[in-house]
Amino acid sequence: MYHSIAEMPRGTVMRSLHVPPKRFAWQMRLLSWMGYRGLGMSALHPYLSGEKQGKVVGITFDDGYRNNLTHALPVLNRWGFSATCYLISQQLGGVNHWDLDKGIPENPLMSEEEVRVWINGGMEIGSHTRNHLRLTSCSHAQSNEEISLSRPDLEQQFDTAVDHFCYPWGEHNETIQSQVESAGYLTATTTRRGRATPLDHPLLLPRIPITHHTLPHLFVMKILSQYEDNHG
Numbered sequence: 001m002y003h004s005i006a007e008m009p010r011g012t013v014m015r016s017l018h019v020p021p022k023r024f025a026w027q028m029r030l031l032s033w034m035g036y037r038g039l040g041m042s043a044l045h046p047y048l049s050g051e052k053q054g055k056v057v058g059i060t061f062d063d064g065y066r067n068n069l070t071h072a073l074p075v076l077n078r079w080g081f082s083a084t085c086y087l088i089s090q091q092l093g094g095v096n097h098w099d100l101d102k103g104i105p106e107n108p109l110m111s112e113e114e115v116r117v118w119i120n121g122g123m124e125i126g127s128h129t130r131n132h133l134r135l136t137s138c139s140h141a142q143s144n145e146e147i148s149l150s151r152p153d154l155e156q157q158f159d160t161a162v163d164h165f166c167y168p169w170g171e172h173n174e175t176i177q178s179q180v181e182s183a184g185y186l187t188a189t190t191t192r193r194g195r196a197t198p199l200d201h202p203l204l205l206p207r208i209p210i211t212h213h214t215l216p217h218l219f220v221m222k223i224l225s226q227y228e229d230n231h232g
């Protein structure tokens with residue numbers, strides 16, 4: 001689970017959400033050297049369902065920051081990896097407005113044109129709702145719109161399948177989960193920490209957070225050991 005790939009000055013609020021480009025490049029190189037393939041959610045799906053087995057790592061980016069395009073895409077291409085970027089369908093070309101009240105700096109989101117470059121670069125998009133609201137605080141009708149309509153928004157705009165969903169802030173409950181299911185998504189990712197296995201519910205997938213603080217030894221431990229799984 002990545003968000004922003006950028007070098008941010010010391011003192012930046014929630015600097016942890018930004019992984020410096022050099023560190024990201026090192027992480028992808030390391031995965032490749034260890035014999036892993038980085039995959040977006042569609043390519044990962046058969047491994048999650050237990051149909052296929054192999055050394056694979058799912059790579060996801062939440063929110064759709066422009067810096068994913070400039071700093072992550074060339075690196076992913078270099079190693080032949082794919083990844084899924086979860087977009088907010090009504091906020092393309094905007095900023096992370098949901099963060100600003102916490103003092104987190106503005107960070108531009110990919111525009112429609114930039115999303116096309118991402119897709120044409122061999123990458124995948126998923127849905128992160130229409131507006132990045134707190135779904136568990138929304139009315140039933142509103143959360144349903146956010147979840148179900150973001151899918152056709154993106155599918156029509158980009159002429160591509162959108163089968164994968166990511167809960168904003170990882171927030172979900174039974175109602176939200178059933179709305180995700182009704183909307184037809186194949187997988188949904190949370191912020192619960194751990195390595196996903198075929199035993200996980202496909203709409204409640206755990207992830208491994210990679211942050212500014214994920215130094216090299218920790219990155220290796222997160223991928224290869226039960227380190228994350230124990231954080232349940």
Ligand SMILES: [Zn+2]
Pocket residue numbers: 062063128132168169
């Ligand atoms: Zn988000």
